[in-house]
Amino acid sequence: MRDSIVRLEKAAKAFATPEGQTVTALDAIDLDVSRNEFLTLLGPSGCGKTTLLQAISGFVQLDGGHILIDGEDMTDRPPYRRPVNTVFQNYALFPHMTVGENTGYALEVAGVAKAERTKRVGDALRMVGLEGMEGRKPRQLSGGQQQRVALARAIIARPKLLLLDEPLSALDKNLRQSMQIELKTLQHELGISFIFVTHDQQEALTMSDRVAVLSGGRIQQLDTPRAIYDQPKNSFVATFVGASNLFEGEAGSGQLVTKDGLSISHGRQGATGAATALIRPEQFFIAQSGDSAPGLDVDLEQIVFVGSTFELFGRTVTGRRVIAEIPAMRRSLVGEIEQSRRARLAYDPAAVHLLPAEAA
Amino acid sequence: MTSIAFRRRAQLAVLLGPVSLFLAVFFLGPLAIMIVTSFLAPGLYGGVEWTWYPHNYGRILGFADPMFEDFDPIYIAIFLRSLKIAAMTVLATLLVCYPAAFCISRLSDRWKNFCLFLITLPFFTSLIVRLFIWVLILRPTGLANEVLIGTGIVSRPLDLIYTDGAIILGMVYVFIPFMFMPVYASVEKLDWTLVRASLDLGAGPIRTFLRIILPLTAPGIAGGAVIVFIPALGNFVVPAILGGAKVMMLGNLIEQQFLAARNWPFGSALAMMVMTVMLVLLFIHVVVSGRRGFDPATGH
Numbered sequence: 001m002r003d004s005i006v007r008l009e010k011a012a013k014a015f016a017t018p019e020g021q022t023v024t025a026l027d028a029i030d031l032d033v034s035r036n037e038f039l040t041l042l043g044p045s046g047c048g049k050t051t052l053l054q055a056i057s058g059f060v061q062l063d064g065g066h067i068l069i070d071g072e073d074m075t076d077r078p079p080y081r082r083p084v085n086t087v088f089q090n091y092a093l094f095p096h097m098t099v100g101e102n103t104g105y106a107l108e109v110a111g112v113a114k115a116e117r118t119k120r121v122g123d124a125l126r127m128v129g130l131e132g133m134e135g136r137k138p139r140q141l142s143g144g145q146q147q148r149v150a151l152a153r154a155i156i157a158r159p160k161l162l163l164l165d166e167p168l169s170a171l172d173k174n175l176r177q178s179m180q181i182e183l184k185t186l187q188h189e190l191g192i193s194f195i196f197v198t199h200d201q202q203e204a205l206t207m208s209d210r211v212a213v214l215s216g217g218r219i220q221q222l223d224t225p226r227a228i229y230d231q232p233k234n235s236f237v238a239t240f241v242g243a244s245n246l247f248e249g250e251a252g253s254g255q256l257v258t259k260d261g262l263s264i265s266h267g268r269q270g271a272t273g274a275a276t277a278l279i280r281p282e283q284f285f286i287a288q289s290g291d292s293a294p295g296l297d298v299d300l301e302q303i304v305f306v307g308s309t310f311e312l313f314g315r316t317v318t319g320r321r322v323i324a325e326i327p328a329m330r331r332s333l334v335g336e337i338e339q340s341r342r343a344r345l346a347y348d349p350a351a352v353h354l355l356p357a358e359a360a
Numbered sequence: 361m362t363s364i365a366f367r368r369r370a371q372l373a374v375l376l377g378p379v380s381l382f383l384a385v386f387f388l389g390p391l392a393i394m395i396v397t398s399f400l401a402p403g404l405y406g407g408v409e410w411t412w413y414p415h416n417y418g419r420i421l422g423f424a425d426p427m428f429e430d431f432d433p434i435y436i437a438i439f440l441r442s443l444k445i446a447a448m449t450v451l452a453t454l455l456v457c458y459p460a461a462f463c464i465s466r467l468s469d470r471w472k473n474f475c476l477f478l479i480t481l482p483f484f485t486s487l488i489v490r491l492f493i494w495v496l497i498l499r500p501t502g503l504a505n506e507v508l509i510g511t512g513i514v515s516r517p518l519d520l521i522y523t524d525g526a527i528i529l530g531m532v533y534v535f536i537p538f539m540f541m542p543v544y545a546s547v548e549k550l551d552w553t554l555v556r557a558s559l560d561l562g563a564g565p566i567r568t569f570l571r572i573i574l575p576l577t578a579p580g581i582a583g584g585a586v587i588v589f590i591p592a593l594g595n596f597v598v599p600a601i602l603g604g605a606k607v608m609m610l611g612n613l614i615e616q617q618f619l620a621a622r623n624w625p626f627g628s629a630l631a632m633m634v635m636t637v638m639l640v641l642l643f644i645h646v647v648v649s650g651r652r653g654f655d656p657a658t659g660h
Binding site for chain 2: 057058059078079080081084085086088090092093094095096105106109110153154157
């Protein structure tokens with residue numbers, strides 16, 4: 001069994017809306033986070049990911065179930081008695097305190113002596129690349145620097161678990177990407193488990209050891225980034241993480257036939273019954289004469305150049321939309337089909353993933 | 361050549377002209393008259409004698425002309441009592457308004473506006489009428505005593521009216537809106553994620569209040585304290601109605617000197633003393649709040 005740092009057992013929470021309805025934010029969630037793991041909670045807004053995070057930090061009281069941190073039941077403990085710290089979305093730095101006072105706040109509260117505090121504040125700031133900034137006020141720092149102070153402040157007391165609530169969403173794209181890598185490195189150095197909340201699937205795939213995809217207060221799938229992407233368990237996960245082409249139909253051995261009569265080849269031999277085939281856009285390639293791979297004939301509606309790839313938006317003869325991504329180095333081929341506005345999009349049947357049919 | 365800077369200055373002059381003129385005529389003018397009067401000798405039957413006479417201040421501070429006017433420590437006592445009552449008014453209004461501001465700031469917008477309307481409601485009725493209602497409540501046969509006797513808490517009517525307590529009660533009643541507005545403005549602005557961050561970092565509710573909530577709402581508290589303290593110190597309506605003849609405050613004393621005793625120079629000297637205290641307090645307030653806002657990066 002894996003060494004668990006956080007365990008949620010049937011964690012449940014419902015909110016009453018002002019209109020008098022109840023919204024289930026957490027629907028009996030079971031979750032185990034291992035020591036030294038980087039886990040991401042991914043989902044659209046309103047999926048329950050922030051509620052889950054706040055249940056762990058103690059700002060949301062569960063209606064049912066338990067939360068254990070490092071084996072201790074924390075369900076009824078207030079936030080200030082949990083060995084957990086949070087990096088907030090808008091940084092939440094104390095404006096009336098200096099960077100040094102902000103960073104050292106958790107130690108000051110815990111009664112750590114001034115000399116040791118000063119030393120550890122220096123260490124923490126060095127760790128996030130803000131050496132010697134102790135005397136500044138938060139408003140004198142850039143967004144990225146404030147983010148780092150928030151990080152230093154949250155890790156200084158060596159919590160057992162660090163919670164990050166969409167901490168990078170306010171940063172611009174380049175800074176966000178470099179912070180993603182820094183966060184990952186920092187997590188390795190510290191050896192603390194991170195639970196990271198985001199609605200950005202790219203961010204989730206880049207940083208995490210495991211990703212929990214949430215929707216409707218439930219964990220739809222909890223797996224490694226690759227498994228989430230390659231073998232999504234249901235169509236919600238398939239469409240939320242990455243772009244996808246889904247074909248619902250009746251599966252037979254090696255073939256799936258959709259209602260509108262398309263036939264999709266897949267690698268699964270014994271499959272039967274209703275199922276959905278998933279083909280990622282980048283799995284398509286443009287078939288040339290003589291290619292024996294299975295494919296779909298499409299009329300192209302739009303070809304978009306996005307730098308490293310071309311995105312092709314097409315329709316099958318039955319009117320179904322298909323998205324394909326063709327590497328930009330194949331631009332001569334793209335030039336040809338741009339003329340004809342028609343293409344045969346081929347794929348490797350082994351790369352086609354079959355999802356079980358879902359109750360509508 | 362009319363440069364942009366010149367035109368901007370001309371605009372400013374036009375905009376500030378009326379208010380400057382008004383203040384010069386109706387504030388600085390009377391103030392100058394009062395300063396001059398406070399150094400003149402009182403006339404035998406009112407009015408002033410045009411002679412240099414610093415003993416008006418001496419009567420208050422202890423260097424009086426023993427032939428004509430005597431030093432009397434009663435004036436300093438009244439001064440101190442007024443300071444005390446004004447300070448207690450500030451404290452009491454703060455204790456009422458601070459928690460209320462937190463409650464109201466967390467209501468929905470509709471309820472919030474309704475509550476703010478309620479706070480300003482007393483302004484719709486005359487202050488004198490409202491204070492006389494307190495007389496009806498507090499007098500020996502008033503509502504308060506009837507309730508206390510009726511419920512058997514006391515057997516004989518208490519002396520409620522014409523006490524320091526009655527004055528403070530009246531002052532609090534009058535000045536609550538003045539304290540509430542600045543306190544509410546700073547409480548409303550408080551970012552609650554900062555409170556969460558403090559709790560998250562291990563600070564309990566009391567420490568979070570002292571280290572985060574109190575310092576961040578301090579500007580509103582200081583503003584409210586100044587706005588209440590200054591008029592409370594010079595107020596003469598409340599002590600006149602609820603303090604009767606027993607409790608004298610500075611405002612009454614000054615009023616008496618001008619109207620009853622017809623000693624304008626002494627009244628002016630008293631008024632100048634009050635103003636000096638207020639200016640000193642305002643100066644401290646400006647310096648302290650200015651330092652809080654000082655930004656070493658920009659130098660402002």
